[in-house]
Amino acid sequence: METVTIHDITVNDLDWTIAYQPELCTLCGSCVAACTFNAIEVTAQARTTTFSETAFPKPQKKRQTRPVIRQKASLTDRCVGCGMCEKICPNHAIHPVFNPHSRKNFISSRQGPPRQGGRSNLNRQRTLDSIVIGRISQMTDPALDSERHTFDLCAPLGRVLAPSDLPLSVEGDSLRLVASVPPVRWIYPLLFSDMSIGALSTRAWEAIALAVSYLNEECHLPVRMSSGEGGMPLKLLTSDKLQYMIIQIASGHFGWNRIVRALPFMRTDPAGILIKIGQGAKPGDGGLLPSNKVGPHIQAIRGVPKTTLHSPANHQGLYSIEESVQKMHLSLNAAFGFRVPVAIKCAASATSVAVYNNLLRDPYHICGGFFLDGIQGGTGAAHTVSLDHTGHPIVSKIRDCYQAAVRQGLQGQIPLWAGGGIGMTGQAAADAFKMICLGANGVFIGKLLLQLLGCVGDEYGRCNQCNTGRCPTGICTQDYRLMQRLDIDTAAENIVRYVLTFDAELKKLLAPVGNSSLPVGRSDALLSWDADIAAKLGIQYAC
Amino acid sequence: MCRIGAIKSKEAVPPKLALELMLPQQEGHDNSGFAMTMQDIEGVFTHYKDKPLLSMACTVKGVQLVNEYMELHGFVQIAQWVPDVVKDASLDIQAMPRYVFRNYEYPEIYRYRSQKEREDLLLDTRLALRSLLEEEDNGYVYSFWPDVLTIKEIGDPSDIATYFHLWDDSSLLLAKNIVVQCRQNTNYDIVRYAAHPFFLQGYTLCANGENTFFTKNKEFQASLHRGYMGFESDSQTFLYSLHYVLHEQKWPILYYKHIITPLPFDEIQRRKDSSVLMLLRESLANLEINGPNAIIGMLPDGTMINCCDAKKLRPVVVGRTDSMAVIASEVCGLNSILPHRDTSFDIYPGERELITIDNDLEITRWKQ
Numbered sequence: 001m002e003t004v005t006i007h008d009i010t011v012n013d014l015d016w017t018i019a020y021q022p023e024l025c026t027l028c029g030s031c032v033a034a035c036t037f038n039a040i041e042v043t044a045q046a047r048t049t050t051f052s053e054t055a056f057p058k059p060q061k062k063r064q065t066r067p068v069i070r071q072k073a074s075l076t077d078r079c080v081g082c083g084m085c086e087k088i089c090p091n092h093a094i095h096p097v098f099n100p101h102s103r104k105n106f107i108s109s110r111q112g113p114p115r116q117g118g119r120s121n122l123n124r125q126r127t128l129d130s131i132v133i134g135r136i137s138q139m140t141d142p143a144l145d146s147e148r149h150t151f152d153l154c155a156p157l158g159r160v161l162a163p164s165d166l167p168l169s170v171e172g173d174s175l176r177l178v179a180s181v182p183p184v185r186w187i188y189p190l191l192f193s194d195m196s197i198g199a200l201s202t203r204a205w206e207a208i209a210l211a212v213s214y215l216n217e218e219c220h221l222p223v224r225m226s227s228g229e230g231g232m233p234l235k236l237l238t239s240d241k242l243q244y245m246i247i248q249i250a251s252g253h254f255g256w257n258r259i260v261r262a263l264p265f266m267r268t269d270p271a272g273i274l275i276k277i278g279q280g281a282k283p284g285d286g287g288l289l290p291s292n293k294v295g296p297h298i299q300a301i302r303g304v305p306k307t308t309l310h311s312p313a314n315h316q317g318l319y320s321i322e323e324s325v326q327k328m329h330l331s332l333n334a335a336f337g338f339r340v341p342v343a344i345k346c347a348a349s350a351t352s353v354a355v356y357n358n359l360l361r362d363p364y365h366i367c368g369g370f371f372l373d374g375i376q377g378g379t380g381a382a383h384t385v386s387l388d389h390t391g392h393p394i395v396s397k398i399r400d401c402y403q404a405a406v407r408q409g410l411q412g413q414i415p416l417w418a419g420g421g422i423g424m425t426g427q428a429a430a431d432a433f434k435m436i437c438l439g440a441n442g443v444f445i446g447k448l449l450l451q452l453l454g455c456v457g458d459e460y461g462r463c464n465q466c467n468t469g470r471c472p473t474g475i476c477t478q479d480y481r482l483m484q485r486l487d488i489d490t491a492a493e494n495i496v497r498y499v500l501t502f503d504a505e506l507k508k509l510l511a512p513v514g515n516s517s518l519p520v521g522r523s524d525a526l527l528s529w530d531a532d533i534a535a536k537l538g539i540q541y542a543c
Numbered sequence: 544m545c546r547i548g549a550i551k552s553k554e555a556v557p558p559k560l561a562l563e564l565m566l567p568q569q570e571g572h573d574n575s576g577f578a579m580t581m582q583d584i585e586g587v588f589t590h591y592k593d594k595p596l597l598s599m600a601c602t603v604k605g606v607q608l609v610n611e612y613m614e615l616h617g618f619v620q621i622a623q624w625v626p627d628v629v630k631d632a633s634l635d636i637q638a639m640p641r642y643v644f645r646n647y648e649y650p651e652i653y654r655y656r657s658q659k660e661r662e663d664l665l666l667d668t669r670l671a672l673r674s675l676l677e678e679e680d681n682g683y684v685y686s687f688w689p690d691v692l693t694i695k696e697i698g699d700p701s702d703i704a705t706y707f708h709l710w711d712d713s714s715l716l717l718a719k720n721i722v723v724q725c726r727q728n729t730n731y732d733i734v735r736y737a738a739h740p741f742f743l744q745g746y747t748l749c750a751n752g753e754n755t756f757f758t759k760n761k762e763f764q765a766s767l768h769r770g771y772m773g774f775e776s777d778s779q780t781f782l783y784s785l786h787y788v789l790h791e792q793k794w795p796i797l798y799y800k801h802i803i804t805p806l807p808f809d810e811i812q813r814r815k816d817s818s819v820l821m822l823l824r825e826s827l828a829n830l831e832i833n834g835p836n837a838i839i840g841m842l843p844d845g846t847m848i849n850c851c852d853a854k855k856l857r858p859v860v861v862g863r864t865d866s867m868a869v870i871a872s873e874v875c876g877l878n879s880i881l882p883h884r885d886t887s888f889d890i891y892p893g894e895r896e897l898i899t900i901d902n903d904l905e906i907t908r909w910k911q
Contacts, residue, residue: 137755140753141834141835142856149854152807156825156828160825160826160828166823170793170794172795173795173797175794175819177819181822184821406763406766407766408766409765409766412825412828513755514753514755514833515755515833516853517831519756519833520759522755522759
């Protein structure tokens with residue numbers, strides 16, 4: 001029996017294998033040139049052919065050496081299933097195939113803890129898909145017409161005061177405001193989540209920003225976008241477009257030197273400030289920008305050398321919620337003259353209700369929003385083990401927070417924004433509607449935006465190489481050649497069209513329940529096929 | 544769906560008039576019950592207008608329980624009207640064994656107490672009696688307030704009226720203000736408390752239509768005030784919001800409309816008072832109603848109010864003569880009791896209007 005070196009890596013040990021049909025291949029080489037992962041190569045293959053040219057077989061032997069395309073059996077240069085080869089092949093001669101017998105997880109740790117981007121590939125459960133909108137207006141009240149009625153779809157960002165705390169005085173038949181109140185912005189209930197310039201290519205970030213401008217100025221939808229950690233171009237900081245931006249500050253404080261210096265030159269206030277404590281995809285971890293993505297322009301924006309930028313797990317100096325309120329919230333509020341709402345984003349956790357309770361009871365009334373990010377959120381880079389095994393589902397957590405507020409009569413005072421897996425199936429409007437009925441004021445999306453831009457990654461293990469700097473779609477890379485693959489205008493248009501569809505679909509869901517404004521906390525509109533989910537969320541069970 | 548109505552008259556009128564207002568609108572309700580709140584009462588109660596009047600339907604044991612409670616807490620009964628009922632088995636009425644309408648004197652220690660303390664006492668007493676009677680299903684307390692009487696019963700309104708002799712012009716029971724409706728069958732359980740009008744500390748309210756934001760309203764109101772309870776009907780929340788705006792916050796009446804049917808954001812932005820309206824919309828988002836509703840309210844001073852939902856999905860009309868103003872879901876009700884009024888003065892309130900009718904029958908149309 002022949003000896004086999006079983007520890008050698010073969011193609012079948014990897015997550016994706018290349019299906020290649022040499023008889024269709026014209027050997028143009030485009031697939032090899034397009035593969036950013038260097039997973040395929042042109043090589044020569046020797047073939048010995050036996051043939052006969054006469055009616056009565058006279059076997060002859062011919063030995064030929066032919067160029068072919070071959071997949072590399074390499075962990076570092078492995079195929080990730082992005083399918084760029086298939087996209088570029090003029091003859092349908094090549095495509096990746098998912099390999100269910102992959103041994104990658106058993107061999108990849110040879111190179112240290114595996115990292116990736118995208119979403120968890122392990123937690124694909126969809127609570128929201130076992131919930132339907134079951135309270136439909138029939139004879140008790142008229143359903144609305146989603147195309148004829150007017151709808152008032154805005155969600156608050158900012159600290160909402162209890163009615164007993166409103167500084168109003170009666171003057172004749174009118175009320176008058178007699179003191180200042182915390183700023184509250186009413187924005188579209190779909191918020192573009194925080195993805196930094198750095199995590200995203202400048203072109204991808206620009207496409208999202210362009211879509212936001214268009215949605216506001218041409219479609220009159222007050223959509224807002226969070227900058228992500230890492231600052232923004234000075235030109236944007238000092239332009240009118242800043243009003244659409246929510247500037248993020250995370251534990252690395254990247255980009256804030258430039259932001260603070262730009263303060264005197266800002267022509268308008270930003271839409272908000274978002275303090276990022278954590279994110280759902282990798283709770284407990286700080287942001288991570290591998291050095292291969294820290295291009296010269298990223299170094300300039302962030303004011304850093306070319307090195308891996310790993311934000312600390314915690315904001316330095318914050319040891320409690322009270323400190324967070326008094327230090328960060330207060331100083332950021334003060335920096336913008338108490339005119340800009342300051343909100344906080346946390347990874348959903350078993351502790352979220354405790355955090356929310358503390359923020360609700362804060363005597364300064366200074367937290368303008370509680371953003372909760374669930375385990376199904378995406379990321380630009382994380383350890384796979386964190387992505388797959390840490391975090392908390394968002395649906396029940398938002399409900400827990402809302403119900404905790406209801407028990408105290410404080411619902412609505414700190415707006416709840418939910419993210420982490422919203423729009424995973426492509427139908428963000430249904431997800432948003434259900435989350436709103438459960439108590440969220442609005443939802444935020446990140447990964448979905450990338451998918452609209454053209455990202456091919458998914459939660460079934462396709463691509464998810466946002467951390468490598470070799471994003472094949474030019475979205476999560478700082479390589480100028482790859483960035484050119486992304487057409488900014490088309491990408492922005494895709495987002496705009498999606499949001500317009502989202503808007504139409506949201507109305508299509510509001511109309512049959514008879515509502516023209518957002519049914520925040522209207523849990524009676526929902527029911528679940530699953531008794532356990534119904535019991536946990538406090539909604540009707542139906543079968 | 545209910546049909547709702549209200550009569551405001553310079554001269555006290557009998558309940559018969561309220562029945563004549565409602566019965567022509569029968570196509571819009573189902574004759575499943577009758578409920579009426581009278582304010583500024585004459586007849587047998589003429590001399591006790593400042594004494595709290597308890598309206599209650601209960602069992603014999605319920606009467607005993609109430610007697611004991613009231614005695615223990617220092618209330619002294621000073622008058623009682625026991626309706627002379629017609630016990631005819633052919634009448635469609637699910638009558639309770641006892642109907643109690645009694646005036647009490649405040650407990651001695653309340654002689655010099657403030658108006659607010661007295662109001663709180665009356666509310667707490669009503670809630671305590673309600674709880675006491677609920678323990679063993681011994682009856683219902685509808686109102687406990689000076690110069691306010693409430694009758695509610697399950698059955699055919701005509702028969703209920705016959706049972707209580709309400710068809711008679713006996714002048715035993717008269718009032719200048721009556722709020723009325725003829726339906727007991729709610730979307731939820733058939734409970735006497737679920738029938739409008741609802742009452743809380745001098746505020747009375749009738750509403751029709753599904754309250755699609757009932758869950759939101761209820762969850763918020765439950766922690767706002769101890770009197771905001773029960774929630775047997777999704778329309779009770781309209782009363783509690785009215786009480787909250789006027790009694791608790793002491794805001795002008797128009798803000799009730801601003802809170803239950805806020806203006807769209809873009810309209811608010813264009814207004815001079817946008818800062819106030821935005822604050823109210825933000826802070827009281829959970830009191831918004833977003834379904835099809837018409838609302839009739841009666842305030843402690845006798846002022847009647849009327850408004851609709853923001854899409855005007857429920858009808859309502861206001862008509863008047865020199866001596867009487869009437870609100871009804873349908874104009875056929877007005878035609879029945881005010882046939883000779885000038886119909887060109889009828890008001891069909893718009894989706895952004897709030898109507899008030901004061902004690903001189905002066906009608907104000909407030910524009911939101």
